[in-house]
């Protein structure tokens with residue numbers, strides 16, 4: 001099949017379905033909850049809506065604790081502190097990820113060790129990850145690319161055998177699962193993003209999920225500028241003070257109010273995204289083999305969350321032609337950048 005024909009076919013699918021990469025929208029009671037948050041008289045963090053969001057996550061993931069943060073980047077930085085990363089420590093992670101995974105490690109003075117991804121799921125390859133373990137390795141940071149959960153049985157096994165901490169960068173994976181268990185439930189820690197390009201959004205936003213009971217108390221402290229303020233509010237100490245390093249990782253109540261309205265609508269958001277994803281998939285799959293491009297491959301035991309749809313073009317030249325062709329004909333505006341991910 002000619003390249004032109006292929007490009008037009010792709011364009012037609014995008015255009016007729018009006019599928020855009022990122023158009024943040026209201027899906028439920030966002031404004032009503034923001035108004036309510038103001039009426040409740042607390043706009044700083046850890047108020048009514050923060051607790052609602054955290055409870056929602058704890059139930060959804062089945063985690064011991066969830067703490068919302070101002071970004072997934074912040075949650076990853078908290079994870080790096082909780083792993084006690086120090087200069088000389090190594091952390092294994094996929095080379096194909098967003099910068100925040102690596103930054104969190106580098107900010108502690110530790111060394112990111114990049115591992116290649118599998119060509120099918122684009123997730124970090126467990127056997128290559130295990131080959132990279134040294135006596136300096138402290139943790140593995142796994143990424144669930146495009147909301148397809150990585151091989152967590154293998155990674156849990158590797159982590160246990162080598163005494164490593166396991167962290168999930170689940171930024172793209174809210175609502176995904178692996179062998180029936182939710183993304184975010186496998187690592188000692190997991191980080192989610194509610195950035196406006198993700199499925200459930202609050203503009204900027206994130207969460208740290210804590211599955212390791214030994215890390216809960218310290219996580220609260222790190223998030224509250226290194227103070228034991230949370231214990232103070234629960235009446236567990238009679239004054240609060242500086243007890244550890246930390247920063248201000250929590251969002252204000254306006255963000256939490258917006259986020260909770262989105263969380264309530266998560267099943268509807270997922271269903272809508274899945275319908276679009278399926279439209280893409282049934283349109284592109286029949287063209288793929290003859291045209292020399294690949295569509296996403298989802299292992300049968302993974303339920304993905306339709307976070308993104310991508311096509312893998314055969315090489316860099318074809319990809320460049322594709323971008324140019326779409327651009328020249330105004331096919332590819334910023335709204336339609338979904339294919340270049």
Ligand SMILES: *Cc1c(COP(=O)(O)O)cnc(C)c1O
Nearest residue numbers: 071072073098100171193195206
């Ligand atoms: C979006 C994303 C992040 C960063 O999320 P923010 O909430 O914007 O900080 C980190 N890792 C991955 C894999 C992401 O996709």
